[in-house]
Amino acid sequence: MHIDVFNGVSAGLIGLAIGSFLNVVIHRLPRMLEAQWAADTQAHNEAEPHPKTAPYNLAFPSSHCPHCGYKLRWTDNIPVLSYLWLRGQCRQCHSPIGWRYIAIELLTSALFAWAVMTYGMGVQAMAWAGFASALLALAAIDADTTLLPDAITQPLTWSGLIAASMQWSDQSLNQALWGATAGYLVLWLVYWLFKLFTGKDGMGQGDFKLLAALGAWLGWPSLMSLVLVASLTGIVGGLILRWRGQLGQGGYMPFGPFLALAGLWVMLLGPLPSLHL
Secondary structure, X not given: OHHHHHHHHHHHHHHHHHHHHHHHHHHHHHHHHHHHHHHHHHHHHOOOOOOOOOOOOOOOOOOEOOOOOOEOOHHHOOOOHHHHHOOOEOOOOOOEOOHHHHHHHHHHHHHHHHHHHHHOOOHHHHHHHHHHHHHHHHHHHHHHXXXXXXXXXXXXXXXXXXXXXXXXXXXXXXXXXXXXXXXXXXXXXXXXXXHHHHOOOXXXXXXXXXXXXXXXXXXXXXXXXXXHHHHHHHHXXXXXXXXXXXXXXXXXXXXXXXXXXXXXXXXXHOOOHHHOO
């Protein structure tokens, strides 16, 4: 029992560090993609090559305040503790640091601890912790930008199939393969039926890829539970945003965060009993 608790605490500390890195991914990856799209468009439209700009990726430039540009010290980057020590403010300009930074760190820590307490110290626990971390990143990115980057969704699908083949997940390779296939096709069909009858895009194609990844990790028998949980939480979330006057232009609300929430729900609690095929 003491060993399990020690392993869980150790995994939780690792999760804090991973959560801090996820915050970097959430903030920078969409900007990296937008910069790449702009550069590709400009290169296509211009005869002369565009001059090189300073690198911007997950490693460069070093962490800094987005308001004043203050370069953070290493003591400003300690997960959770730095946020509490600085009282949620930039050391230099005292601009508020969003509460989501610490929330991502704490959630990642809890999910790493859960994985190790459930599966023990090993590859299987790290596989599920990685899956959960990817879902957190995708949920936050989609909520901010309405993007679900292929750089995360596609590796998540392939890793789910690999995990099944190596018996690191709870699914057979057959369940994972058909989960990925059916997961993609379900939302693809919904998208085209909605567009056929309304002439509008009801969701982004990143949602197809995310449900495919969820199907690869959680298996085709869980797909109905995933779609139902995502839909119901999406309805509740939409009503709350409408009540608060925060619903997007045209009433649009990204579906990815609710798919990610459904994935975490099924991972932690299992599929809804009456819908487990």
